[in-house]
Amino acid sequence: MIIACSKKLAEELEIKPLAGEPDSNPFFRWSANVVTINRRKAVVAVCDSNRFGFVLYGMKIKDFDHFSSIFLDELRATLLRYGIRPELVERYVPHDSEVHYIKLSDKRSIARMNRAVMLSENFYDELTPGSLSQPNVTSKINEDFVSGFGKDFNYPYRLFFSDFRQSYGDNIFSVKAVDLTVTLDLQRYTAWRRLLIPDCFTFERVHQVLQVAFGWRNRHLYEFEIFSRQQGHLRLVADSEELYSFDANEKTLFAAEKVLSDCIGSCEGFTYTYDMGDFWEHAIKVNGIVDNYDKNFPVCIMGEGNAPPEDVGGVGGYMEYLDILANPEHPDYQALENWSIMQWYEDFSIEYINRRLGYIVIGSIEKVY
CATH class of the missing domain: 3.10.290.30 (MM3350-like)
Structure with missing residues (x-):
C-alpha cells in the first residue's frame, strides 16, 4: 500500500517520503493530510483512483508513532462497514502488508484530497471525540458527487466499488x-x-x-x-x-x-x-x-x-380518490388528476x-x- 502524504503529515510522522511513483496503480495509492478540527488533529485519506476515503479524528503523538497500522486497520474497518467480503478485504489490505510513503505532489490528487478535507471541516459537529474512527463523516465524504474519473458525476463509494470489481471480480459483497x-x-x-x-x-x-x-x-x-x-x-x-x-x-x-x-x-x-x-x-x-x-x-x-398518494385522507379518502379518477366525467376529475401529478403519484x-x-x-x- 502506498500513502502519498502531505508535508504536514510527513512532519507529524517524522519521515522523509520518497519521490512519487507516477506509474503506481492509483487504486492502491492513497493521499493523506493532517489538519486541525475543533482543536484536535484529524487525518483525511482518499484513494487516488476514486476519491473514496475515511477520517481519523483525535490523533495524538502515540497514534502517529503507529500510523501505518492504524491507517490499515481503519481502511479494513471501512471496507467491512460497506459490506465487502472479508476475504477480499484481506487481499486488498493484507495483515502483513507494508506501507510505503511518497511525497504528495500530483495536483489532481491534492485537489481531491482537499475536497475531502473541506467536507470533514464542514461536518465538524458530527465528529465524535474519543474514537479515531468516524463512520458518519466518512460517509459524508463518500456521498459527495465527484467527476473527473472518466465517468459522469458519481459517488466516491460507487466508483470505489467499480474499481474493486475490476480487481477482484463482480461478487464483492457478502x-x-x-x-x-x-x-x-x-x-x-x-x-x-x-x-x-x-x-x-x-x-x-x-x-x-x-x-x-x-x-x-x-x-x-x-x-x-x-x-x-x-x-x-x-x-x-x-x-x-x-x-x-x-x-x-x-x-x-x-x-x-x-x-x-x-x-x-x-x-x-x-x-x-x-x-x-x-x-x-x-x-x-x-x-x-x-x-x-x-x-x-x-x-x-x-x-x-x-x-396511495400522500395526504389523500386515509383508506376512505383513497377509495373516493380512485372512484373519481375512474370517471373522467366527474366534476373533480381534472383537479384531482393535476393534484396527483403534484404528489408524484406513480404506478x-x-x-x-x-x-x-x-x-x-x-x-x-x-x-x-
Whole structure:
C-alpha cells in the first residue's frame, strides 16, 4: 500500500517520503493530510483512483508513532462497514502488508484530497471525540458527487466499488439479509412488496427502504411495533418527542437505536405505521434469512399494487380518490388528476424502485426518499 502524504503529515510522522511513483496503480495509492478540527488533529485519506476515503479524528503523538497500522486497520474497518467480503478485504489490505510513503505532489490528487478535507471541516459537529474512527463523516465524504474519473458525476463509494470489481471480480459483497413481505391493506385490494434487506440496517434505515418501496415521500412520522414472547411489545419510533412515550407496559426506543438482527430472531410479527393522520399500517412478515446475500443494498424481488398518494385522507379518502379518477366525467376529475401529478403519484414499477434502493447502501447515511 502506498500513502502519498502531505508535508504536514510527513512532519507529524517524522519521515522523509520518497519521490512519487507516477506509474503506481492509483487504486492502491492513497493521499493523506493532517489538519486541525475543533482543536484536535484529524487525518483525511482518499484513494487516488476514486476519491473514496475515511477520517481519523483525535490523533495524538502515540497514534502517529503507529500510523501505518492504524491507517490499515481503519481502511479494513471501512471496507467491512460497506459490506465487502472479508476475504477480499484481506487481499486488498493484507495483515502483513507494508506501507510505503511518497511525497504528495500530483495536483489532481491534492485537489481531491482537499475536497475531502473541506467536507470533514464542514461536518465538524458530527465528529465524535474519543474514537479515531468516524463512520458518519466518512460517509459524508463518500456521498459527495465527484467527476473527473472518466465517468459522469458519481459517488466516491460507487466508483470505489467499480474499481474493486475490476480487481477482484463482480461478487464483492457478502452480508446477511432478511426476506420480508410487507403488505398495505387498502380494503378493495392490497399493495405488497417482497424485500431483501441487510440485517445490519437500523429500523430508521428500514423506514427509508419502505418509503421508497411504497412511493411515500417522508412527510410524516412513523413507528414500528414489534411483538415477541421473549421481549414483549416494543415500539420503535421516528426521532420525535411526539411519538416517544414512557408507558410502563411497553418499551419505546428511537428507530435508529435498533437493527433488524436485534429483533428478527424472536419476532412473531411486526407492523410499520406511516402518517399518524392517514394511518397507513403495513403488516410485515418475516419469510427467512439469506446468509450469503451478494449485495450491500436492499432489493425488491416481487410486488403488486399501487400505494396511495400522500395526504389523500386515509383508506376512505383513497377509495373516493380512485372512484373519481375512474370517471373522467366527474366534476373533480381534472383537479384531482393535476393534484396527483403534484404528489408524484406513480404506478408500481419494480425497476424504478430498485434503482432508488441501490442508493441505500450499508455504511452509508444518505437519506433516499
